[in-house]
Amino acid sequence: MIALEGVATYLPEHQVPIDDVGQQLGLSAMQVKVFKRFHGLAEIRRDPESTLLDLLLASATRLEALRGREHQVKYVIYARAIPVGVPFPANPLHELCHKLGLDRAVGFTVTQQACASGLQALDVADKLLSGDPDPDALALLVAGEKTFTAESQWLPETSIFGEGSAACLISRGGSRDRLLSYAARQRGELDGEHADVAAEFQRGYHNSIAEIILAAVERAGLVLDDIGLILPHNVNHVSWQRVCRRIGFPQAQVVLGNVARYGHVFCADAFINYETARDRLRPGDRYVIAAAGAGRGATYSAMVFEH
Amino acid sequence: MTTNIDTELRERVAGRVCALLPRFVRDELTDVSEQTRLIELGLTSASTLELLLTIEDELEIQIDVEEFDEQHVETVGTLADYVAGHAVRF
Numbered sequence: 001m002i003a004l005e006g007v008a009t010y011l012p013e014h015q016v017p018i019d020d021v022g023q024q025l026g027l028s029a030m031q032v033k034v035f036k037r038f039h040g041l042a043e044i045r046r047d048p049e050s051t052l053l054d055l056l057l058a059s060a061t062r063l064e065a066l067r068g069r070e071h072q073v074k075y076v077i078y079a080r081a082i083p084v085g086v087p088f089p090a091n092p093l094h095e096l097c098h099k100l101g102l103d104r105a106v107g108f109t110v111t112q113q114a115c116a117s118g119l120q121a122l123d124v125a126d127k128l129l130s131g132d133p134d135p136d137a138l139a140l141l142v143a144g145e146k147t148f149t150a151e152s153q154w155l156p157e158t159s160i161f162g163e164g165s166a167a168c169l170i171s172r173g174g175s176r177d178r179l180l181s182y183a184a185r186q187r188g189e190l191d192g193e194h195a196d197v198a199a200e201f202q203r204g205y206h207n208s209i210a211e212i213i214l215a216a217v218e219r220a221g222l223v224l225d226d227i228g229l230i231l232p233h234n235v236n237h238v239s240w241q242r243v244c245r246r247i248g249f250p251q252a253q254v255v256l257g258n259v260a261r262y263g264h265v266f267c268a269d270a271f272i273n274y275e276t277a278r279d280r281l282r283p284g285d286r287y288v289i290a291a292a293g294a295g296r297g298a299t300y301s302a303m304v305f306e307h
Numbered sequence: 308m309t310t311n312i313d314t315e316l317r318e319r320v321a322g323r324v325c326a327l328l329p330r331f332v333r334d335e336l337t338d339v340s341e342q343t344r345l346i347e348l349g350l351t352s353a354s355t356l357e358l359l360l361t362i363e364d365e366l367e368i369q370i371d372v373e374e375f376d377e378q379h380v381e382t383v384g385t386l387a388d389y390v391a392g393h394a395v396r397f
Contacts, residue, residue, distance in 0.1 A: 034356045038372060157353035202352045206377075238356075242376055 006065025
């Protein structure tokens, strides 16, 4: 099983209030009020002047654990929630590998599980490193997207996306932030246009996330009382309030403060929340990373780590 | 921010929900009553929250939504029960 050797994140300085985002999207005053009052959104970050490459490099160049170990990186995995981020033939991921000196690495994107693709990327890294003949091989996960289309700016009735990025260096069998278990469930019957499947997705959402968190905890040989924190995907407050009620987990132990600060930063949420929670974690503490992906089917995923 | 159920408020809430529902659902409605099942009307999560905000504005109350969940939107009556039991008047 993998271990997280290091995590770095980047959030642009430019703050955009949710009221301004709502105006740009043509949302009604009532829609904006729901986002602020119930979903806990207040502002997001954007950097209109930066490219996707700039955004990803901003966190990857802050990743201290990577320095001096570039030659060990065999896999660079970009976790994207939205499949297309740049027009052909631009390929910022390969440029990123080159600029970071990761010339021995294979770089590719995983995107099939929407906002749960971050956990999918961690699982793929686990499988690749486990099968690699070099025990010192490393994988680099990067996440973060530009909010430059309507689809990448908001998920109707659910969340508003913000810009930011994360980079995570992954090893096989390390001693810190070790992966204990992974559970994921996909509902292919929710493969359709958002407007057609949204109601069905919403109806099953809280129970599905609750079930997958419990499944991951059980798979790790633990019980929920063993879990110190949940690092959620920052979709909104109200959904996590309901999930907590279903599983009997204290809401104060779900790291939700970044919903108001940054909105939903695609697959980078877990790592942004990890950085926020780092001071609350002591060696040996167990925590859960959980996320759901909506669009072209639904995926509910959870991982248990030991700090 | 919670109160015991205020029956007068509850009646007013139920009345406003019945009157407001056509604004929030796609299908044409007839015979809306406290027994009307909201899930079967296709009331989405966001529409439900917008309905709550509209009731807040109209009745000049603030609703504590900390405990608000799916079972409270089974019927007009259950929604009125929740609002009246979790409302503070201005």
